[in-house]
Every structure is written in structure tokens, then in C-alpha cells.
Amino acid sequence: MNATTLPILDLARYHGAERDAFLTDLRHAARDIGFFYLINHGVDDALQHAVQREAQRFFALPDEQKQQVAMIHSPHFRGYNRAASELTRGQPDWREQFDIGAERPALLLSDDDPGWRRLQGPNLWPQALPTLKPALLNWQRAMTTMAIRLLRAFAEALQLPATAFDALYGDKPNEHIKLIRYPGQQETQSAQGVGAHKDSGFLSFLLQDQQKGLQVEVAPGRWIDAAPLPGSFVVNIGELLELATNGYLRATVHRVVSPPANQQRLSIAFFLGAQLDAVVPVYTLPPILAQEAHGPESDPHNPLLRDVGWNYLKGRLRSHPDVAERYYRDVLRERTEQLIV
Numbered sequence: 236m237n238a239t240t241l242p243i244l245d246l247a248r249y250h251g252a253e254r255d256a257f258l259t260d261l262r263h264a265a266r267d268i269g270f271f272y273l274i275n276h277g278v279d280d281a282l283q284h285a286v287q288r289e290a291q292r293f294f295a296l297p298d299e300q301k302q303q304v305a306m307i308h309s310p311h312f313r314g315y316n317r318a319a320s321e322l323t324r325g326q327p328d329w330r331e332q333f334d335i336g337a338e339r340p341a342l343l344l345s346d347d348d349p350g351w352r353r354l355q356g357p358n359l360w361p362q363a364l365p366t367l368k369p370a371l372l373n374w375q376r377a378m379t380t381m382a383i384r385l386l387r388a389f390a391e392a393l394q395l396p397a398t399a400f401d402a403l404y405g406d407k408p409n410e411h412i413k414l415i416r417y418p419g420q421q422e423t424q425s426a427q428g429v430g431a432h433k434d435s436g437f438l439s440f441l442l443q444d445q446q447k448g449l450q451v452e453v454a455p456g457r458w459i460d461a462a463p464l465p466g467s468f469v470v471n472i473g474e475l476l477e478l479a480t481n482g483y484l485r486a487t488v489h490r491v492v493s494p495p496a497n498q499q500r501l502s503i504a505f506f507l508g509a510q511l512d513a514v515v516p517v518y519t520l521p522p523i524l525a526q527e528a529h530g531p532e533s534d535p536h537n538p539l540l541r542d543v544g545w546n547y548l549k550g551r552l553r554s555h556p557d558v559a560e561r562y563y564r565d566v567l568r569e570r571t572e573q574l575i576v
């Protein structure tokens with residue numbers, strides 16, 4: 236891949252005379268880089284700005300108020316983490332973040348329920364900022380609708396029925412939002428905003444501010460900037476689509492470099508995942524595509540699990556060892572080999 240910038244895809248073309256050309260472009264972008272800018276996505280500008288404003292206000296709260304919604308209070312991995320508390324491949328990420336999931340009640344569980352059922356539950360909301368909850372839940376709805384539209388376009392681009400992936404999310408898609416603030420390098424002990432990683436779900440969407448920092452590995456050891464493009468989302472493919480397409484689509488590695496001293500970067504991520512009780516099959520692609528699918532990449536340090544709940548829980552346990560230790564000690568004891576390598 237010789238690209239120096241990410242391709243730009245226009246979602247409006249999916250619904251008009253250019254539909255077929257759009258699907259071809261989508262397939263190429265997805266296959267070649269696995270990362271692109273999405274424009275004309277239909278998510279309301281005012282709603283985007285409202286969410287960015289709320290995120291800024293959240294991070295500006297005094298630490299004491301952010302600690303009231305700290306993730307350590309949530310067995311569902313929701314809430315606030317200060318910078319350097321999340322690890323990627325064992326190294327601290329210099330970003331503070333607030334995680335929100337689908338707003339659903341916790342399940343009543345018995346001892347033999349699988350551990351991933353503990354992931355469902357309510358979010359934590361800061362009392363000091365009551366406008367945060369409605370803005371984020373509105374955005375979550377809008378994002379889910381748009382993301383499912385794009386996922387259907389992906390199915391069509393692979394010459395599958397548009398609804399091919401619907402059964403994987405059913406009426407309970409995993410709707411994970413992360414508000415993220417990367418402080419400037421005067422406050423960090425390394426330039427790792429977030430270390431090199433793949434995302435685990437179907438599709439990820441990033442709403443960036445004006446500060447660059449996101450980088451994409453387009454070939455082994457070759458990184459390009461995904462500089463902010465106003466009005467766009469940066470979209471990338473997660474491991475679920477890699478598994479489902481037997482590696483025809485790839486989850487691409489990316490990272491964030493911390494901003495220079497005295498700058499900061501705010502980004503808002505939306506991850507669309509499958510419902511937790513789904514198992515990811517390998518979809519039968521038409522022969523012309525199947526011959527280019529060489530199986531999902533296997534990383535001995537991060538085995539991909541077809542059971543969505545276990546795969547998602549694995550990621551959460553690794554990223555947040557303090558929450559794992561508090562609420563999942565039994566799971567860790569029983570399944571160390573599968574979940575923590």
C-alpha cells in the first residue's frame with residue numbers, strides 16, 4: 236500500500252444512482268487499508284457539536300467529581316479512568332476517558348452464568364453535568380442507526396444480502412462510546428496516547444477535533460496520519476468483521492501519538508459490536524472474493540474468540556486490570572489461559 240492519506244467515502248452515494256460505484260469503492264477501501272473517512276453520514280451537525288461540548292465540559296470537571304463516576308465502581312466497565320490507568324500491550328495509555336455503553340439494566344445472574352453476562356448494566360452519569368446523559372444517549376441512537384446502515388453497505392459490498400450481519404446484533408447491538416482526552420506531552424511520560432492495537436467490534440467511528448495524532452499502520456512498520464477532516468468520521472474495521480469474512484476484511488492496527496506540549500486532543504469514539512450472546516460464523520463469500528480471504532490473522536498474544544461475549548470481556552479485562560480484579564476474580568481464576576495470555 237502506497238497511500239499517504241486515507242480514502243474518503245461519501246455515504247450519500249449509497250442511496251442514489253452511484254450505489255454500485257460506492258459499494259466498489261467501499262470494498263476497495265475496506266480491503267486495502269481498512270480505514271477511511273466517511274462524509275455525508277447523516278448524523279446531525281448540531282448533535283455532534285453538542286456531544287463535543289459536553290465532552291469538554293466533562294473533562295473540565297474537578298477530579299473529585301470525575302472520581303465519583305470512576306470505572307472501578309462499575310462491574311460493567313462503565314465510567315471514568317484517569318490518564319495512564321488503561322494499558323495497551325502492558326504500557327500505559329496517556330489519555331483520560333469516560334466509557335458509556337448501551338443503557339440497559341444489569342441481569343440477575345446465578346453462579347453458573349457465563350462471566351460476560353456481567354457486562355450488561357447501567358452507565359454511570361456525573362451529577363455535576365446533567366446535560367451529558369441526554370446528549371450522549373441521543374448521539375448513541377443516531378450513531379447506531381448510521382453504523383448499521385454502513386454495516387449493511389459492507390454486506391452488499393461483499394455480495395452478501397444487505398441484512399447478512401443483522402442476526403449478529405439483533406435487538407441488542409453493543410453500543411460502546413468513549414470520550415477521550417489526550418493531554419499534551421508536558422504531562423505525559425511517553426508519547427503513547429494509545430498504543431498500537433486493533434478494535435474488537437464490527438466498525439469503529441471517530442469524531443476528532445482539530446488536533447492530529449491518530450496514525451494507521453498501512454503496511455508493516457509504515458504509519459500514516461489520519462489528520463482531522465471536518466465533518467467526517469474516521470471509520471475502521473474491527474476484529475469481528477475480520478473473523479466473519481475469514482480475513483477478507485482486515486482489522487487494521489492504529490495508535491495515537493500524544494499532542495505536543497501545551498496542546499490537547501479530544502476524540503469521541505463509537506464502537507458498534509455484536510450482541511454479547513452471538514457466535515460469529517464465517518460467511519460464505521462469492522468465489523472471486525473467497526479466493527482472496529486467507530483466514531483471520533492470528534496473534535498468539537491476542538487469540539480471537541468467536542464467542543462475542545468472551546471476546547469482548549477479554550478485551551475489557553486486559554485493559555482494566557483493577558476492575559477485573561474487583562469484579563471478575565472468579566472468571567480470571569477459571570479462564571486465565573483463554574482470556575489473559
Ligand SMILES: O=C(O)CCC(=O)C(=O)O
Pocket residue numbers: 413415429434441449489490491502503504
Ligand atoms: O482517539 C483516537 O483517535 C483513537 C482511539 C482508539 O483507537 C480507540 O480508543 O480504540
Ligand SMILES: [Fe+2]
Pocket residue numbers: 432433434439489
Ligand atoms: Fe482503536
